[in-house]
Amino acid sequence: MLEVAIKLLQKNNYKITKQRRSLLDYLSHFQEHYVAVSAVDKYMHEIYPGMSHNTIYRNIKEFEEVGIIENKLRDGSAWVKYQCDFVHQHHHHFVCKKCGKVQEVQMCPLDFFEEQLPGCRIDEHHFELYGICADCIRLGKE
Ligand SMILES: [Zn+2]
Ligand SMILES: [Zn+2]
Ligand SMILES: [Zn+2]
Numbered sequence: 001m002l003e004v005a006i007k008l009l010q011k012n013n014y015k016i017t018k019q020r021r022s023l024l025d026y027l028s029h030f031q032e033h034y035v036a037v038s039a040v041d042k043y044m045h046e047i048y049p050g051m052s053h054n055t056i057y058r059n060i061k062e063f064e065e066v067g068i069i070e071n072k073l074r075d076g077s078a079w080v081k082y083q084c085d086f087v088h089q090h091h092h093h094f095v096c097k098k099c100g101k102v103q104e105v106q107m108c109p110l111d112f113f114e115e116q117l118p119g120c121r122i123d124e125h126h127f128e129l130y131g132i133c134a135d136c137i138r139l140g141k142e
Contacts, residue, residue, distance in 0.1 A: 002028055004086050005068045012066045019048055023059055027069055027082050033100050034072065034079040072126070096133035105129060 005024055006016055014020065026043055027035075037060060044056045060080065063069045067089045069080045084104045085091055092105040110125060 005083075008066045008068060008086075009062075012062075014062060014066075019044070019051060019055075020059060022047060023056075023063070024068070027063065027080065029082075030080070031082040031084055032102055034074070034081045034102065037071075037078040037080055040080065072128075092127045092129070094129040094131065094133075096136055097130055098132055098136040101133050101135070103133065 002024055005028070009016060009020065023040070023044060026040065037057070040060060041053055041056045044051060045053065060069070064071050064080070067086070068083055070083055071078060071080045073079070081102060083089065084093075084102065085106075088104075088106055090108065092108060094103045094105050095101070096103075109127060110122065113125070114120075114122060
């Protein structure tokens, strides 16, 4: 699973340093759930005490730029997750309010909104669905 990510980094001229490799390993555990950037920073700083917070944050940013991770703001703080779909990087999510599981939704509603805003140019959009996932419903967690 990391192969695609490593290729993307190399294609964008990033060296696969020990630190980037560890960061990638760690983030790959978060494909179905978001993790707070502060928690990623804490984890990296524990294994590499010599690595500055700036460098850690910069590496996270680089991963975002090449599309290895997805990000969002929640309650004023930054959260990231491993890319769920390298082929369709533009997609949306259904997030379970009970367990936090993230599922990919491929349909993008942008066309629908563009229709309602004739003459305007929409530059960005964030769209997420919230609810209870099938597993949580089955287990009666709701
Ligand atoms: Zn995703
Ligand atoms: Zn759930
Ligand atoms: Zn979209």
